[in-house]
Amino acid sequence: LAGLNVSHRLLAREVVRDVGFTVELDAELDPVARRLSLERLALGRAGVELIADEAWRFLIDGLQALQEAGWVVFGETQLAHNRVVREALQPRLRLGPSTDWFELQIDFDAGKQQLPAAEVIASWLAGERFVRLADARVAALPARWLERHGSALAELVELQRSDSRGLGPHALPLAAALLEEVAADEDL
Structure with missing residues (x-):
């Protein structure tokens, strides 16, 4: 999901807004704020890659929870390798x-x-x-x-x-x- 990032191990179970996404949004409003924010973010964007069990658990439980909370999810139907059955066997x-x-x-x-x-x-x-x-x-x-x-x-x-x-x-x-x-x- 664009704009979402889980980069800290303590936040690994929560969805948080990606700092890079916030910087880009702030830059649209104030170009000077973008330069200052990028200087503070010398390390750049960080992210997490969900593999196998974690990805499947997120696709089964996480996406449904986000959709129930009112989030709009794009691309779920185009998944090729990680298509999931919503219900357990x-x-x-x-x-x-x-x-x-x-x-x-x-x-x-x-x-x-x-x-x-x-x-x-x-x-x-x-x-x-x-x-x-x-x-x-x-x-x-x-x-x-x-x-x-x-x-x-x-x-x-x-x-x-x-x-x-x-x-x-x-x-x-x-x-x-x-x-x-x-x-x-x-x-x-």
Whole structure:
């Protein structure tokens, strides 16, 4: 955002007006003030570059907060590499019919895309807070949900990998905890 700068580590969480922008604005009003201000600003403009997690967190939370406060944001739709999904991934569970084994399909919804549970768990276990989708957008992992259910989900994913027939009765307690919180998809 032109005219905004966060240059001091104590101000790293607050948006402050860029000193260089203020000097340019003052120069339009009084050319003498510009010369004096530039002499005081011998170091020139300072700024901060937000990379990866910080950039994505700002794009998900920060821009929305600025827009709610009445700021006008330009260029958000032209982002190429740092396009974000505004909402965190939403878990989806579908329970399939079976007699001896049960089929549990787990994925995460990111708008019009679904992400397999195995990818989400791999990112979460690696300590990441975001995951890149197939269309190059970035989505936040559902941190609170994973804190509560990540271990059970990781175990279910591992059980599904190890047995192609489905999940046996021993996996019911793990699945029950997940099914209590997530509304099952009635398509199956």
